[in-house]
Amino acid sequence: MNFTIKTNSETYLHELEDVVRAFQPFASLSVEGEEISASVEQEGESAKTTIKMRNYPILSRKYDLQLPLTSVFIKRQLKRFLKRDFYDFISSVLGKTLSYGSLTGIRPTKLFYELTEEGKDAEKELKDFFRVSESKASLVRSIVQTQSGIYGAETNKYDQFVNVPFCPSRCHYCSFLSEVINPKKGNLPLYVDALLRDISCTSVSKERRAIYVGGGTPTSLSAELLDRVLGAIHAKGEEFTVEAGRPETLTAEKIAVMKARGVTRVSVNPQTFKQETLDRIGRKHTVADIFKAYESVRRGGDFVVNMDFITMLPGETFEDFRRSIDTAIDLSPENITVHSLSIKRGSVFAEEKYDNFSDSLAEKMSSYARNALENAGYRPYYMYRQKNTTGRLENTGYSRPNAICKYNVDIMEETHDVYASGAGAISKRIFGDGLIRRLAEVKDIKGYLERIDEIIEKKTAFFEA
């Protein structure tokens, strides 16, 4: 069903559109649809919402505003009332509920922390007010519990991110800025030259907490170039992650480089153990390559290893997914991350208009992963949600005890400054009053190489201010 939303405040329009898109991921809101009007009014210390649509009973509710009646807190409450009631209305019109209820545009864990700070029973509030399902509310609570001792610790330190946006081929669900490596272009050494200048252009007047070299697939670089990048980071015993997402890019030489440069964590990402699926999603490697890469990493040092998987890959049945998760558990990496397939703009799947969504299958896969991993001793420790995922579900990182990636927690919860280098990388400064400043670097590689002097100047000023 198409909707045309009218609201008494433009501020809420995007939020309400997101609620419709949560129900109907590819809903068009620009065409004439059923007009639905949604308003919220403050009346002294109370608020009233009204949602109306032709042929449906009006939904109108009154709320007492909570103290303190500061403009920021009032605005937050009005938004929550309106979105929740709008969700209830659309839910009854479409006869459907969503696992994350009215939650859009906010990380569930962030909201959990916010609600706890407001003195509420956050898990209960997620279920009763925001309409989050029992199982998802318990997942969020469980993640917050696992983060204890890591969340918000050492905020006097900063995290470092280095972007190497190159891959051996393009996955069909990818919307990152990664360039497929083309030996004829010869821009890798030039990129590394610029990146090295970017990494060391300015110093941050804090100690470093964690380092993450991602992309892309940083291990797409030759051993020599990888050594130059990792060497420029000068690790001194901090948590140090390198994404080796594509197993075919790993060699004994590169693993030795990582060991010598102080890397402590490596991601080897199968996504699935089914060959037909790997072929179908544009990954140019075999299932055997995954096992080989994993064994080489294990032989090469005492790295903490992460493996990524994706639910709802095209053509995959529940049994296929289950086999992948069970195989991963048998291999026993310290971390396993389960993503929900997201159809992002710019990806091959989006161009192909892939929309083979089944909410119930997505839910079944995600629940299986959680149960199987928890039974095998893993605990969920960070999560985030993306738009246009099957079932509007989450991406969840699971970890064995004492193997949590601090960087992942920090970045998701936005608790630490981030010193970022590389095309498209985003530096962040977190200020005590909740204010976050961001500095994004030029996205495309050509522009990055051409404007590196300007980038360095801006970054120096950003961290000095």
Ligand code: SF4
């Ligand atoms: S490995 Fe990651 S960054 Fe590279 S193409 Fe695939 S999804 Fe994109």
